[in-house]
Amino acid sequence: MKRSTLLLIVILLFAAALRVYRIDAQSLWSDEGASVVQAMRDVPSIVANAAADIHPPLYYILLHFWVMPFGTSEIGVRSFSALLGVVLVLMCYLLGKQLWDERTGVLATALAAINPLQIYYSQEARMYMLMALLGALCVYATLRTQTADGGRRTAWIALYVGAAIAGLYTHYLFPIVIVVCNLVFVLSWFRSTRAPSDFWTWTLSQFAVLIAFVPWLPTAIQQLTTWPSGAQTFGAGAAPLIVLRTMSEGLSAPADDALWLTLFAALLLIGSLPISTVHRPPSTAHRLSSLIALLFLLAPIAVMFALALFKDAFLKFLLVASPPFVLLVAHGIVNLSDYALRITHPVSRILPLAARILVPALLVVIALPSALALQNYFFNSRFARDDYRGIAQTISALAREGDAIVLDAPGQQEIFDYYYHGSAPIYPLPRQRPMDASATLRELDSIAGQHARVFAVFWSEDESDPSRVVESWLNAHSFKANDTWFGNVRLAMYANATTNSLVSVGVGWNDGIHLAGYALAGQSVTAGDVWPVTLMWRNEQPISKRYKVFVHLLDPRGFVIAQRDAEPVGGSRPTTTWQVGESILDSYGLFVPFGTPPHAYQIEIGLYDLDTGQRLRNERGEDHLLLDAVQVRQPPRTPPLAVYDMQRVDTPMQNGLQLLGYRLDKLGVEGQSATTFHVGDVIHVSLYWRKQGAASDGVYRLTLGALTRDAAPTAGLYAVAQWSADEIVRDDQLVQIPNDWQAGSYALAVNGQTLGRLAISN
Numbered sequence: 001m002k003r004s005t006l007l008l009i010v011i012l013l014f015a016a017a018l019r020v021y022r023i024d025a026q027s028l029w030s031d032e033g034a035s036v037v038q039a040m041r042d043v044p045s046i047v048a049n050a051a052a053d054i055h056p057p058l059y060y061i062l063l064h065f066w067v068m069p070f071g072t073s074e075i076g077v078r079s080f081s082a083l084l085g086v087v088l089v090l091m092c093y094l095l096g097k098q099l100w101d102e103r104t105g106v107l108a109t110a111l112a113a114i115n116p117l118q119i120y121y122s123q124e125a126r127m128y129m130l131m132a133l134l135g136a137l138c139v140y141a142t143l144r145t146q147t148a149d150g151g152r153r154t155a156w157i158a159l160y161v162g163a164a165i166a167g168l169y170t171h172y173l174f175p176i177v178i179v180v181c182n183l184v185f186v187l188s189w190f191r192s193t194r195a196p197s198d199f200w201t202w203t204l205s206q207f208a209v210l211i212a213f214v215p216w217l218p219t220a221i222q223q224l225t226t227w228p229s230g231a232q233t234f235g236a237g238a239a240p241l242i243v244l245r246t247m248s249e250g251l252s253a254p255a256d257d258a259l260w261l262t263l264f265a266a267l268l269l270i271g272s273l274p275i276s277t278v279h280r281p282p283s284t285a286h287r288l289s290s291l292i293a294l295l296f297l298l299a300p301i302a303v304m305f306a307l308a309l310f311k312d313a314f315l316k317f318l319l320v321a322s323p324p325f326v327l328l329v330a331h332g333i334v335n336l337s338d339y340a341l342r343i344t345h346p347v348s349r350i351l352p353l354a355a356r357i358l359v360p361a362l363l364v365v366i367a368l369p370s371a372l373a374l375q376n377y378f379f380n381s382r383f384a385r386d387d388y389r390g391i392a393q394t395i396s397a398l399a400r401e402g403d404a405i406v407l408d409a410p411g412q413q414e415i416f417d418y419y420y421h422g423s424a425p426i427y428p429l430p431r432q433r434p435m436d437a438s439a440t441l442r443e444l445d446s447i448a449g450q451h452a453r454v455f456a457v458f459w460s461e462d463e464s465d466p467s468r469v470v471e472s473w474l475n476a477h478s479f480k481a482n483d484t485w486f487g488n489v490r491l492a493m494y495a496n497a498t499t500n501s502l503v504s505v506g507v508g509w510n511d512g513i514h515l516a517g518y519a520l521a522g523q524s525v526t527a528g529d530v531w532p533v534t535l536m537w538r539n540e541q542p543i544s545k546r547y548k549v550f551v552h553l554l555d556p557r558g559f560v561i562a563q564r565d566a567e568p569v570g571g572s573r574p575t576t577t578w579q580v581g582e583s584i585l586d587s588y589g590l591f592v593p594f595g596t597p598p599h600a601y602q603i604e605i606g607l608y609d610l611d612t613g614q615r616l617r618n619e620r621g622e623d624h625l626l627l628d629a630v631q632v633r634q635p636p637r638t639p640p641l642a643v644y645d646m647q648r649v650d651t652p653m654q655n656g657l658q659l660l661g662y663r664l665d666k667l668g669v670e671g672q673s674a675t676t677f678h679v680g681d682v683i684h685v686s687l688y689w690r691k692q693g694a695a696s697d698g699v700y701r702l703t704l705g706a707l708t709r710d711a712a713p714t715a716g717l718y719a720v721a722q723w724s725a726d727e728i729v730r731d732d733q734l735v736q737i738p739n740d741w742q743a744g745s746y747a748l749a750v751n752g753q754t755l756g757r758l759a760i761s762n
Contacts, residue, residue: 004102007107008093015089015113017121019082022378024074027389029487032125033415035546039063051219053542054227058169059127065131084129085122089113091136091325098143099289100331106192108323108330110363114655115326115371118249124385127170132319134167135177139296139323142181145202146188153198161205165212172220173317174667176303178209183299184292200478239310243301245314247325252376252383260369264329272334281472290331296324333362351453386459386487388412392419392669394484394491395455397642398528399424406444408471411465412489424455429470436687437469444473448496454478458490468572475570479532481563481589496587497521502536508619509607512541513575514620515625518585520603524631527596528639530589531630533603537568537584543575546610547586551588553630554602556717559684559732561596564588571599594643595688596729597718598634603627646688649755657698660728661670661688662755664748667734668703677760680739687731687750689713691723704735704758705746 005036020193028036034053038046038060049055063080070076071594092112096105112118141160150325160181167174185202199564213220241261246251248264272290300321304310309317337358376383395405403424407413410428420426427447432438447454456474465471471492474480478494507515519534533551551561568586569576578584590603606624608615615623641648645660667682675682689698698713698720713720713731723729737760745757 001376007106011106011109011113012086012089014108016082016086018113018119018374019085020079023078023082023123025378026074026079026123026385027387027392028125028415028418028448029386029388030412030415030489032077032385032685033388033418034411035060035063035125035127035412036067036077036418039067039077040596052223053485054223055127055171056169056216058166059130062127062130078123081124081129082122083128084133085118086124087322088118088129088133088136091133091140092326095136095140095143095199095323096330098140098147099293099327100191100334103332104327104331107333107359107363111325111326111330111366114367114370115248115320115322116252116370116373116377117247118322119374119375120250122315126316128316128319130324131167131174133169134163134170135174135320136323137163138167138177138181139184142184143292145185155200161208161212164209164666165377167215167423168209170194170604171217172224173300173303173320178206178297179318180296180299182206183295187288187291192672203568237300239305242315243318247317247322248329249373250377251315252373252380252408253370254369254376257369260366260550263365266328267332267336267366268325269332270331270335271328272520290328292330293324293328293703297321297328314361320643321600329366333359336362383586384487386489388415388486388489389419391415391457391486391489392421393492393642395420397423397640398421398493399455400453401452402451403455404447406447406454406470406474407454408456408458409460411464412459414459425451435465435467437467440469441473443469444477448477452496454494456492456494456498458492459488461717468532472572473571475572475587479530479587479589480564480566480570481530481591483566493530493589493591495532497530497532497533499532502534505625507625508540510616510618511543511545511547511575512539512606513543513547513616514538514540515605518605520628520630523628524633525592525701526597526633526635527592528594528643530591531562533588533605533627534591535586535588535605537578537586538582539575539579539580541577543578544573547575547607547616548610548649549586549588550605551590551609552603552604553590553592555597555599555732557602557715557732559734560668561601561730561732562592564590592632593730594639595728596637597714598632599717600629600631602629634727638728644688644728646686647756651750651753653692654700654751655698656691657700658692658694659687659691659750660690660754662686662748662750663759677737677758679741679743679762681759683737683758685733685735685748687713687733688728689731690728691720691725693725695722700751702733702735703747703749703752704737705741707735707738 012236038049041049041060041064043064046194050060063077066080067076070079089109089112093105117407121132138160141156141163144156145153145160164178164181167177174635189199232570237420244261245257246263248261248270249257272294300317304314333710368421405420405424405426407416407426408429412428413428416426427443429443430436432439454474455473458471461468461471474494478496481493481495483490483492499521502517502519504517506517509515514537516536516538518536520531525531532551536550548563548565548567550563552560555561566588567586574585604626606615606623617623618625641660644661648661649659651659663686665684665686666677667684670684683704685702699710702711703711711733713729718729741760743760743762745759747754747757749755
């Protein structure tokens with residue numbers, strides 16, 4: 001076996017490993033859910049439904065037959081794209097070898113194997129990898145028609161026709177690949193000694209492709225001329241940099257990548273130039289190969305810009321140009337190495353050896369940003385797909401009888417049904433497109449009358465609900481308890497409750513803000529439920545700054561147990577929009593965490609500057625106002641562990657108590673994600689204990705770095721002796737980081753067992 005063949009096999013196996021690694025780690029997102037639903041239909045139904053979609057039916061039909069043996073799990077539906085992705089890597093080898101030489105082909109294969117953009121879409125159950133593979137196959141078949149004769153040439157033309165027809169039935173942007181293939185043919189034909197009959201044979205093949213697509217052409221025209229696309233999110237000035245970053249580092253590019261992007265750009269340029277080498281001078285064929293690769297690269301980008309498709313959601317279309325991108329970068333490395341070899345060869349014997357090392361050295365350097373981008377993709381939740389699996393798990397854990405789910409927009413129905421198997425009724429709103437606002441408002445009013453709580457899932461409102469009718473109604477008529485992002489999807493929880501009569505307050509705050517009154521819902525709440533708070537604001541002068549309102553639930557030690565921070569009326573009435581003398585009815589829902597010890601808690605409210613975080617002071621000179629006390633009760637049954645907001649740990653039982661998990665917050669900014677701790681900060685540590693059997697007083701040793709102290713669960717607010725069997729109780733403690741500590745990583749431990757490490761900065 002040739003060394004190059006063995007190397008190619010190793011690269012393909014490595015490419016396959018990267019494309020299946022953690023393939024099911026991320027949730028399917030909305031479009032993948034649509035793919036699964038389509039694949040589970042019969043072929044006539046797939047065709048009928050695709051006629052009303054923005055994508056032709058071929059991918060769905062192929063996926064339909066794929067899931068028959070492999071199933072509809074994340075692995076089952078995504079493995080089809082993974083297979084196509086490995087074949088695309090092989091196509092990069094064939095294209096590189098056909099355009100230049102085997103060395104360029106092998107190097108292009110290595111670059112394609114680690115290309116983050118290709119890996120990303122090899123793990124997505126959508127048609128984009130199929131479109132890219134068919135595009136590369138069409139270009140390759142076109143090139144082979146120029147070098148083959150007789151029956152082989154006919155076979156290559158037939159392969160081109162089949163791939164082109166399949167491409168048209170895969171994606172509506174595929175015609176640009178056919179345009180590229182025709183340009184490639186014309187350039188190659190004029191540079192060859194082919195007979196005129198070859199030209200007419202090729203022309204007839206184009207008619208064959210067109211005739212095969214004629215039955216679907218009216219549908220394509222209808223969908224392309226009526227489907228909303230939205231405005232571009234970046235223009236011509238930013239496009240080159242974004243395109244270069246996306247094609248070289250994918251959708252999870254590392255920070256501070258300017259040097260790497262410069263290297264990629266330089267190699268692209270060098271790969272496009274006909275540079276003479278030790279082995280050969282620049283030939284006509286050499287120049288033509290570079291031109292063909294450039295056409296293949298630039299044509300999809302030009303069409304995207306012409307059709308105003310330069311927006312984040314459409315960067316996936318760059319996948320079609322990924323093969324020529326890695327080809328030109330690979331050829332740039334080869335050109336640079338050969339040129340270095342050419343100019344050093346006459347000088348000494350050592351310098352040529354250094355020139356030969358240039359290829360693996362550049363490959364290693366290029367692999368670094370790919371590795372960092374892949375680390376982000378595989379392990380950094382910031383770059384993950386929309387987490388519908390997490391949304392469904394959260395709702396399943398928190399929902400109870402009488403709750404409802406609202407999906408805004410209805411396009412989420414398919415993916416949500418894939419993951420959610422609970423009993424709560426689902427209302428996809430708005431039901432019409434364009435929206436019938438009156439009908440939607442009537443249905444929202446009906447939903448609120450039937451259900452005590454509503455889980456609202458917001459996604460792609462710009463297309464389905466651009467006026468935010470659903471969210472505005474919920475904000476104005478219900479009590480919003482939380483608002484959490486799962487990728488680009490947002491989950492909010494609302495309580496439909498009745499508060500007591502408004503209690504007059506009459507407290508003035510800086511900037512002319514006046515709290516006229518408030519209303520609460522009774523005097524007790526069950527842990528795991530939402531506590532409604534209504535505030536009545538008035539302002540006595542124009543307000544130039546935007547302020548957030550905070551509503552906190554404080555334990556007797558002043559620890560924040562629950563909080564809701566938001567601009568007034570769910571963000572729909574920023575303070576800068578208030579009119580002088582206007583009354584603003586502002587509703588908040590406090591979600592009382594499961595495990596909160598039964599005790600009396602205080603309601604605290606106030607405002608702070610949206611930009612600086614600085615709290616406003618009231619006429620009493622205070623930066624907060626205490627309202628009534630509320631009694632928290634334990635739920636009648638211990639809920640499942642999934643509902644507790646904690647980092648799970650596996651610890652043995654000691655003294656009748658088992659530590660199940662913990663969470664860390666900075667005191668004063670509880671609930672904020674990605675908190676950075678510094679020396680001098682106070683850490684709010686929440687531990688979650690479960691009582692098993694007879695338990696003593698539960699005293700334990702809490703350690704952070706060199707700090708050690710003994711503590712008792714809940715500091716005696718809820719004595720362990722009062723806990724019921726298997727009850728899970730939240731225990732809040734404070735630990736101050738000494739000012740003289742050095743920046744570093746410090747272990748957090750309970751009873752000598754390390755829970756995790758805390759990064760502390762100066």
